Amino acid sequence: MSAPRGEFTSRFGFLMAASGSAVGLGNIWGFPTNAASNGGAAFLFTYLILAFALAYPALMAELIIGRHARANAVTALKSISSGRGSTMLAVFIGFSGIITVSLILSFYAIVSGWMMAFFLDPIARLIGLDGFSQWLTEDAVLRNSIFVVLFMMLTVVIISAGVKDGIEKWASRLMPSLVIILVLLIIYVLTLPGAMDGLRAYLVPDFSRIADPGLLVDAMGQAFFSLSLGVGTMLIYGSYIGKDENLPTVGSLVALLDVGIAVLAGMLILPAMYVALGNGVEIYDAAGGLIAGPRLIVSVLPALFNTMGFMGIFVALAFFSLMTIASLTSSISMLEVPVAYGVEYHGTERRTAAAVIGAAITLIALIIVFNFDLLFDLVVTYTTEKSQPLLGFAFCIFVGWIWSRNDILAEIKQGCSGAESGLFWRIWPFYVKFICPVAILVVYFQ
Ligand code: TRP
Numbered sequence: 001m002s003a004p005r006g007e008f009t010s011r012f013g014f015l016m017a018a019s020g021s022a023v024g025l026g027n028i029w030g031f032p033t034n035a036a037s038n039g040g041a042a043f044l045f046t047y048l049i050l051a052f053a054l055a056y057p058a059l060m061a062e063l064i065i066g067r068h069a070r071a072n073a074v075t076a077l078k079s080i081s082s083g084r085g086s087t088m089l090a091v092f093i094g095f096s097g098i099i100t101v102s103l104i105l106s107f108y109a110i111v112s113g114w115m116m117a118f119f120l121d122p123i124a125r126l127i128g129l130d131g132f133s134q135w136l137t138e139d140a141v142l143r144n145s146i147f148v149v150l151f152m153m154l155t156v157v158i159i160s161a162g163v164k165d166g167i168e169k170w171a172s173r174l175m176p177s178l179v180i181i182l183v184l185l186i187i188y189v190l191t192l193p194g195a196m197d198g199l200r201a202y203l204v205p206d207f208s209r210i211a212d213p214g215l216l217v218d219a220m221g222q223a224f225f226s227l228s229l230g231v232g233t234m235l236i237y238g239s240y241i242g243k244d245e246n247l248p249t250v251g252s253l254v255a256l257l258d259v260g261i262a263v264l265a266g267m268l269i270l271p272a273m274y275v276a277l278g279n280g281v282e283i284y285d286a287a288g289g290l291i292a293g294p295r296l297i298v299s300v301l302p303a304l305f306n307t308m309g310f311m312g313i314f315v316a317l318a319f320f321s322l323m324t325i326a327s328l329t330s331s332i333s334m335l336e337v338p339v340a341y342g343v344e345y346h347g348t349e350r351r352t353a354a355a356v357i358g359a360a361i362t363l364i365a366l367i368i369v370f371n372f373d374l375l376f377d378l379v380v381t382y383t384t385e386k387s388q389p390l391l392g393f394a395f396c397i398f399v400g401w402i403w404s405r406n407d408i409l410a411e412i413k414q415g416c417s418g419a420e421s422g423l424f425w426r427i428w429p430f431y432v433k434f435i436c437p438v439a440i441l442v443v444y445f446q
Contacts, residue, residue: 005070005344006163008240013168014250018237019257020171020329023178025111025297026226027258028326032266033292034218036201036273039209044266046210047219048259054439055223056255057431058392059234061399063251066238068411072341073097073232076239080403093394094232098338100387101231102357105334106364107379109155112327113147114298119320122313137302144369149362155331156358159339160351163240167332174325179261181322186268188315189275198274202266217446220439225384226258228330230392232337239340246416248424269296276304297323335361393440400433 008014035043069076074094081087117136124133158166273283281303305312342353368375412419
């Protein structure tokens with residue numbers, strides 16, 4: 001076996017790392033527009049309920065397995081299996097998670113590369129490099145390839161440094177910066193004309209929408225992607241939590257931070273979109289919905305910043321540094337999943353594992369860049385809509401049906417001695433056993 005395992009040195013360090021994983025592109029371009037198109041605060045309300053009733057229990061399943069086994073996903077799932085059948089299933093699920101998260105990273109790195117390019121653009125304009133600025137903001141294979149490689153190199157460098165000196169250190173620096181930048185941007189944007197219309201679209205509830213099954217499906221998918229569930233990311237971060245830590249509490253703090261930052265992001269994005277509308281920028285797509293996803297970030301918002309004159313340069317700089325930070329703290333959590341497996345299962349040195357696996361994922365990302373129209377949507381759909389929910393389902397089955405209840409309780413009691421009589425233990429086992437698997441399947445077959 002290899003060197004001793006890393007561990008987060010404090011609760012703060014874990015919270016920054018795990019919320020860094022959770023808070024990513026999904027929060028900023030997914031949540032706000034999803035909310036605005038689905039009845040505003042009615043969506044928010046549904047999202048809050050689903051996040052705590054369904055995603056939080058699934059998050060806890062991963063954290064508990066991880067901390068119990070103190071190992072990568074494959075070894076961890078094997079260790080809680082009890083027969084030949086479940087052990088084989090464990091290996092299959094563990095590997096599927098590793099492959100899925102690697103593929104998620106391969107498309108995530110492409111988009112993150114765009115964020116880096118748009119972050120450099122205002123700097124290029126400030127120093128008068130207009131040609132370079134144009135190159136940075138024009139979608140092209142060469143630019144996309146270079147920035148995928150750069151972004152993956154950053155991710156590999158942080159992961160090579162390990163849990164404490166890489167993940168924890170960088171998340172603890174970057175996440176507070178992210179919150180500060182976000183709040184400053186919100187304050188600025190809310191002073192602009194039209195911002196209040198955006199806030200209204202976001203926050204005024206249309207409760208007639210609340211029973212809409214489409215709304216439920218959207219909210220659930222959003223919650224699972226946003227909490228990085230199903231692929232072993234939270235499992236591996238859980239495996240680095242100290243045994244004296246109260247798991248139900250830290251888990252709920254992670255969920256709160258994730259939801260809180262998504263809600264805050266809405267207070268930036270929606271007002272910004274309505275300001276853009278007032279400045280003559282198109283914010284609706286052909287079907288009449290709000291433009292969401294990558295197009296929102298690389299076309300609507302830059303167009304808005306361009307209408308802001310000199311100030312727009314600084315707003316763009318702040319916004320894309322926010323996006324780059326959000327991407328990086330998520331991408332490291334993805335790369336850690338296969339790297340931890342390589343280090344622990346095959347005894348590979350961490351730096352080597354990070355470099356080799358990082359290079360392989362970069363290669364896949366480049367293949368996607370070169371065949372963008374053919375592959376990008378395909379990989380996104382396959383990983384986030386097909387594979388991730390099924391794996392989330394499998395995790396719930398492991399914890400609800402395969403792992404022994406006494407072992408689970410014993411694990412939770414470390415760091416939370418009164419767990420047996422607490423609210424968490426009264427509700428959660430039932431949830432992961434019945435409610436979560438059924439809910440995931442229902443949503444999956446929608
Ligand atoms: N949760 C992140 C976001 O909202 C993305 C992310 C990080 C992720 N790790 C993951 C998604 C693992 C799925 C699986 O952008």
